[in-house]
Amino acid sequence: MSKFKFSVGPWNVHTGADSYGPETRQPIDLETKFAKFAELGFSAIQFHDDDAVPDMNNMTEEEIKEYARGVKKLLDKYGLAAEFVAPRLWMDPHTKDGGFMSTRKEDREFALWRAYRSIDIAKELGTDLIVLWLAREGTLCAESKSPVWATKQLVDAINKMLEYDPKIRVCIEPKPNEPIDRSICGTMGHVMAISAATIDPKRVGGNLESAHAILAGLDPANEIGFALAFDKLFTVHLNDQNGIRYDQDKSFGVENLRQAFNQVKVLAENNYGSKGEYVGLDVKAMRTTSDEDSYEHLKNSLAIFRALEDKVARYDYDYANKLIADRKFEQLEMYTMNLLMGIQ
Ligand code: XUL
Numbered sequence: 001m002s003k004f005k006f007s008v009g010p011w012n013v014h015t016g017a018d019s020y021g022p023e024t025r026q027p028i029d030l031e032t033k034f035a036k037f038a039e040l041g042f043s044a045i046q047f048h049d050d051d052a053v054p055d056m057n058n059m060t061e062e063e064i065k066e067y068a069r070g071v072k073k074l075l076d077k078y079g080l081a082a083e084f085v086a087p088r089l090w091m092d093p094h095t096k097d098g099g100f101m102s103t104r105k106e107d108r109e110f111a112l113w114r115a116y117r118s119i120d121i122a123k124e125l126g127t128d129l130i131v132l133w134l135a136r137e138g139t140l141c142a143e144s145k146s147p148v149w150a151t152k153q154l155v156d157a158i159n160k161m162l163e164y165d166p167k168i169r170v171c172i173e174p175k176p177n178e179p180i181d182r183s184i185c186g187t188m189g190h191v192m193a194i195s196a197a198t199i200d201p202k203r204v205g206g207n208l209e210s211a212h213a214i215l216a217g218l219d220p221a222n223e224i225g226f227a228l229a230f231d232k233l234f235t236v237h238l239n240d241q242n243g244i245r246y247d248q249d250k251s252f253g254v255e256n257l258r259q260a261f262n263q264v265k266v267l268a269e270n271n272y273g274s275k276g277e278y279v280g281l282d283v284k285a286m287r288t289t290s291d292e293d294s295y296e297h298l299k300n301s302l303a304i305f306r307a308l309e310d311k312v313a314r315y316d317y318d319y320a321n322k323l324i325a326d327r328k329f330e331q332l333e334m335y336t337m338n339l340l341m342g343i344q
C-alpha cells in the first residue's frame with residue numbers, strides 16, 4: 001500500500017496527435033476519464049482552465065463559475081479531488097508571443113484574464129493551487145525582449161494573482177525550452193528566485209517535472225531536493241525522458257530506473273505528501289498505442305512508482321550510512337544497483 005496519493009491530468013490520456021501527424025486514437029470524454037482514473041487508484045485531477053471549462057473565452061465570469069460547479073459535481077461523483085488549475089497560455093492567438101511577457105499589452109491583459117479565471121475555477125473546484133507552466137514565456141528571437149523586463153513581468157503577474165485572492169498558492173513548473181527557444185524561468189533555482197521576489201514568497205513554489213529537469217541537463221531528484229530544502233515543492237510531475245531532445249513525457253522510470261528510484265527516495269525521506277501534496281504524473285502514451293491500451297502508460301507509471309517505493313522501504317540505511325562514513329562509495333553504488341536488480 002502506497003503512502004502517497006496520486007494525481008493525473010485529463011491530457012495524460014490523449015489522441016496521439018503530434019506536430020508531424022494526426023490523431024491515432026479516438027478522443028475520450030472527461031467523465032469516462034474520471035471514472036477510469038478513480039478505478040486506477042488516482043485521488044485527484046489536475047486541470048488546465050479549459051480542461052474544466054472548455055469554451056471559457058466566450059463565457060462571462062459568472063457562466064465560467066457556474067460551469068465549474070458542474071465539474072465539481074462530476075469530481076464528487078467519482079470521489080475525486082481537484083489538485084490544481086493551470087491557465088493554458090499557449091493555444092490562443094493572444095499567446096503567440098507568450099502571456100505575461102508578450103510584447104503586446106492586449107495579450108498580457110488576456111493572460112492575466114485567464115490567470116484570474118483559473119483562480120475562480122480553482123475555488124469552485126475546491127483547490128487553492130494554481131500551476132503556471134510558462135510555455136511561451138521567453139524568446140524565439142533573442143533580441144525581441146529584454147530578459148530583465150521579461151523577468152519583472154513574471155514577478156508582477158504573480159503578485160497580481162496573489163493580490164486577486166489572498167488564499168491561493170502559485171506554483172511554477174519550470175522548463176528550459178520547448179515550445180519556446182530560450183525560456184525565462186528554466187529550473188527550480190529560477191523558481192526559488194522568482195518566489196523570493198514576490199509579495200508573499202510562502203505562497204509561491206514549484207512543480208518539478210522529471211523530463212523538464214533532464215531537458216535542463218539536471219538531475220530530477222536533486223531539483224526535487226532543492227525545492228524541498230526551501231519548503232517549496234508544492235507538487236511534482238513525474239515522468240521520464242531520453243536525454244536532451246523534444247519533451248517526451250515517457251512513463252515514470254522506463255528510461256532511467258536509478259534516477260527514478262532517487263526521485264522516490266528523496267520524496268519518501270522528506271515526508272512529501274504529509275501536507276496533502278500529491279504525486280502527480282505527466283505521462284503520454286506512445287503514438288502507436290491502441291485505443292484499448294489508452295491507460296497502460298498510467299498503470300505502468302503507478303506500478304513502477306510503487307515498486308520503487310517498496311525498494312526505498314527496504315533500503316538498509318544503517319548499512320548505507322556505514323558505507324558513507326567509511327567513504328566506500330563503490331560499495332554503496334553496487335548496493336543500490338543490486339537492490340534495483342533484485343539481487344538483494
Ligand atoms: C508541458 C507540460 C504541461 C504542464 C501543464 O511540458 O508539462 O503539460 O504540466 O500545463
Ligand code: MN
Nearest residue numbers: 173209237282
Ligand atoms: Mn508537466
